[in-house]
Amino acid sequence: xxxxxxxxxxxxxxxxxxxxxxxxxxxxxxxxxxxxxxxxxxxxxxxxxxxxxxxxxxxxxxxxxxxxxxxxxxxxxxxxxxxxxxxxxxxxxxxxxxxxxxxxxxxxxxxxxxxxxxxxxxxxxxxxxxxxxxxxxxxxxxxxxxxxxxxxxxxxxxxxxxxxxxxxxxxxxxxxxxxxxxxxxxxxxxxxxxxxxxxxxxxxxxxxxxxxxxxxxxxxxxxxxxxxxxxxxxxxxxxxxxxxxxxxxxxxxxxxxxxxxxxxxxxxxxxxxxxxxxxxxxxxxxxxxxxxxxxxxxxxxxxxxxxxxxxxxxxxxxxxxxxxxxxxxxxxxxxxxxxxxxxxxxxxxxxxxxxxxxxxxxxxxxxxxxxxxxxxxxxxxxxxxxxxxxxxxxx
Ligand code: FAD
Numbered sequence: 598x599x600x601x602x603x604x605x606x607x608x609x610x611x612x613x614x615x616x617x618x619x620x621x622x623x624x625x626x627x628x629x630x631x632x633x634x635x636x637x638x639x640x641x642x643x644x645x646x647x648x649x650x651x652x653x654x655x656x657x658x659x660x661x662x663x664x665x666x667x668x669x670x671x672x673x674x675x676x677x678x679x680x681x682x683x684x685x686x687x688x689x690x691x692x693x694x695x696x697x698x699x700x701x702x703x704x705x706x707x708x709x710x711x712x713x714x715x716x717x718x719x720x721x722x723x724x725x726x727x728x729x730x731x732x733x734x735x736x737x738x739x740x741x742x743x744x745x746x747x748x749x750x751x752x753x754x755x756x757x758x759x760x761x762x763x764x765x766x767x768x769x770x771x772x773x774x775x776x777x778x779x780x781x782x783x784x785x786x787x788x789x790x791x792x793x794x795x796x797x798x799x800x801x802x803x804x805x806x807x808x809x810x811x812x813x814x815x816x817x818x819x820x821x822x823x824x825x826x827x828x829x830x831x832x833x834x835x836x837x838x839x840x841x842x843x844x845x846x847x848x849x850x851x852x853x854x855x856x857x858x859x860x861x862x863x864x865x866x867x868x869x870x871x872x873x874x875x876x877x878x879x880x881x882x883x884x885x886x887x888x889x890x891x892x893x894x895x896x897x898x899x900x901x902x903x904x905x906x907x908x909x910x911x912x913x914x915x916x917x918x919x920x921x922x923x924x925x926x927x928x929x930x931x932x933x934x935x936x937x938x939x940x941x942x943x944x945x946x947x948x949x950x951x952x953x954x955x956x957x958x959x960x961x962x963x964x965x966x967x968x969x970x971x972x973x974x975x976x977x978x979x980x981x982x983x984x985x986x987x988x989x990x991x992x
Pocket of ligand 1: 605606607608609610611632633634635640641642643644645674675676677702703704705727728729758759762858860891892893894901902903904905906935936937
């Protein structure tokens with residue numbers, strides 16, 4: 598079996614690229630294969646608001662079949678092996694399929710198993726996480742049922758998707774605790790494997806003020822290593838001193854470690870850290886010129902978000918079409934990414950930046966300020982733009 602283009606992964610990146618390719622080159626109809634084992638497609642940015650009880654989780658989920666662009670073929674199969682030397686992939690059903698061009702868009706792997714006890718206790722008894730459709734409702738349950746004590750929010754020492762998400766849910770929870778009159782009985786704590794609150798100075802300054810105002814205790818360079826669910830104890834390791842710290846919790850929101858998907862890590866497409874080894878500007882593979890990478894699985898030195906993909910997809914589509922026509926890969930991605938930092942119900946700081954780690958803002962006002970309008974943008978407008986614009990190859 599042969600397809601001109603194979604796209605591995607039908608998430609935000611894979612569907613955006615497929616839609617763009619078909620919009621710009623209609624003659625590719627029937628020649629683009631999307632491989633994805635999932636029957637569902639998720640708009641994950643809403644999970645922060647689901648965990649905070651502001652929207653229902655069901656609105657973040659659609660049938661995968663409903664987002665496959667007309668003209669693309671979808672096999673509901675996972676890729677197990679890449680063979681880029683022979684331009685072939687092998688699927689979980691044992692099929693070997695060849696291609697002329699390959700786009701890898703398989704997302705990031707969530708390593709739940711790397712925290713001892715987490716798989717056993719996640720979703721139960723105050724242990725929750727927004728990082729999965731299956732568990733996101735347990736976050737709202739834990740927040741709503743919290744009656745006081747220690748509310749712990751974690752961030753791992755690995756790269757994660759949407760770097761701001763570990764703290765957004767904490768600010769929503771704090772806001773809810775105040776409304777429910779339990780905040781004075783609570784200690785809200787942020788335990789992060791990172792060394793500071795945010796990588797871009799301007800937004801870090803704003804967030805530090807939010808933390809001060811909300812009286813949240815922060816512990817940096819603390820990495821969660823174990824959940825002892827029956828005792829309600831979380832064990833952290835200090836990354837420098839290696840000291841172990843046992844913290845009792847009444848609720849704990851866990852952001853698990855993440856890494857490149859194993860089948861990419863072990864392939865010839867990976868860089869030394871396991872991500873798809875692409876040029877950060879053209880998104881073309883550094884060794885296999887007929888291969889591109891996009892989204893969370895791509896080895897790009899910027900924050901992994903859907904907003905970043907909105908800017909990457911046109912670059913991948915244009916460069917791919919250009920090499921099909923024997924042209925140059927002239928389109929460049931500048932590392933743009935955006936993190937809508939929810940700081941409470943009706944409050945949001947819209948961080949936007951690029952490879953320089955300097956703000957690269959869209960609106961003609963100071964986006965470092967918490968704004969109601971930006972909260973509305975995230976809650977109401979961005980989901981519409983996603984389903985009707987980005988996934989249709991229109992933006
Ligand atoms: P995904 O959309 O995850 O898609 C990957 C696809 O690959 C999946 O469909 C999967 O089934 C498929 N796949 C996996 N393995 C294989 C395989 N072996 N073979 C074939 N297919 C495979 N982004 C923002 O821009 N703003 C936000 O506010 C924001 N908040 C977030 C909050 C949370 C809680 C979370 C979890 C994410 C958030 N994000 C946010 C990040 C955003 O959702 C991701 O960056 C984005 O979805 C990545 O797109 P992707 O295509 O790389 O991966």
